[in-house]
Amino acid sequence: MANGSRQAVWEFFGAELKRRREDAGITQVELGLRVFVSGGYIGQFEQAIRKPQLDVAQRIDEVLQTDGFFERLCRKLIDDRRYADYFAGVVELERTATKIGEFAPTVVPGLLQTAEYARAITVAANPFVTDDYVEEKVTGRMERARILTDATRPEYWVILHESALRVPVGGPGAMADQLEHIARLMRERTAVVTVLPYTAGAHPSMGGMLQLMEFDDAPPVAYTETSFSGMVVDDPAVVKRAQRAYDLLRVAALSPSASLALVESAAEDYRRCTHTT
Incomplete structure (x- = not known):
């Protein structure tokens, strides 16, 4: 589903939510209380500013007695086999x-x-799958990255642990290309990338990756992921703790210029390996 048509369906989701909520004589605040989100969130769902998680859609169906309508629509919108x-x-x-x-x-x-x-x-994660499956995943990854070149691209800040530079994923040639790509994005100021060196020692978020997202018309969220699962968190107190952890990581990371030098040096090391093998 193209981005434009997907957004149109989210807008339909919001319009239907508003219509059915009003038909039931329930305010945004009342519905929010009953599905465990704020009334403001319900308003953002109705305006298609924010997208509800599947469990929220299921609870909305229960409260409004809509026979799974919002759950089915939500599943359709998030059903993308590439992810x-x-x-x-x-x-x-x-x-x-x-x-x-x-x-x-x-x-x-x-x-x-x-x-x-x-x-x-x-x-590496799916050694028995078909080539078609692999290419579908790769295509999804590349399409997802297009947000960095859109006219409305977000500010993108990344902290890479030095481990991500040192593990030769795909071999020396692939890693040289990968790190040169990161260095190019850094020089073009598409992304601010810093490196947390091995010498930094212990650090917050040692359990897995952390992502923070901010929006114009909605509260920030955090996303954490381990090898086989991930979780979006929008509880303000938890998001605040995640933001503090990220701030501590930024303090411990190398400066942008030192990080660029390290990324380029690692890329050169991998490139030399390809010339000697």
Whole structure:
């Protein structure tokens, strides 16, 4: 489903939510209380500013007695085989974010990946799948990264742990290409990328990756991910803790100029390996 048509369906979702809520004689605040979100969130759902999670859509169906209508529509909108079930909603959030901050402890984040790197990661995690499956995942990754070149692109801040530079995903040639791609985005000021060096030692978020997203007309959210699952968090107190952890990571990271030098040096090391093998 193209981005434009997807947004149109979200707008239909919001219009239907408003119509059915008003038909039931329930205010936004009352519905929010009954589905465990704020009344303001209900208003944002109705205006298609914010997209509800699947469990919220299910509770809306229960309260409004709509026989699974909103759950089915929500599933249709987030059903994209190119992404894991738990990640499809994050892709939707990225498309409307004005600022994205990301910490990647072991793997280059998807928005920065080259096709070859993404292919190697996909095959490593799914050694028995078909080539068509792999290419579908890679295509989704590349299309997702287009938000960095859109006219309305978000500010994109990334902290890479040095581990992400040192593991030769796809071999030396693929890693040289990957790091040169990151360096190019840094020089073009498409992304602000800093590196957390090994010498920084212990750090917050040692359990997995962390992503923070900000929006023009909605509260910020955090997304955390481990190897096999991910979770979007919008509880203000938890998001605030995640933001503090990210701030601590930024303090411990190298400066942008020192980070660029390290990324370019690692790329050169990998490139030399390709010339000697």
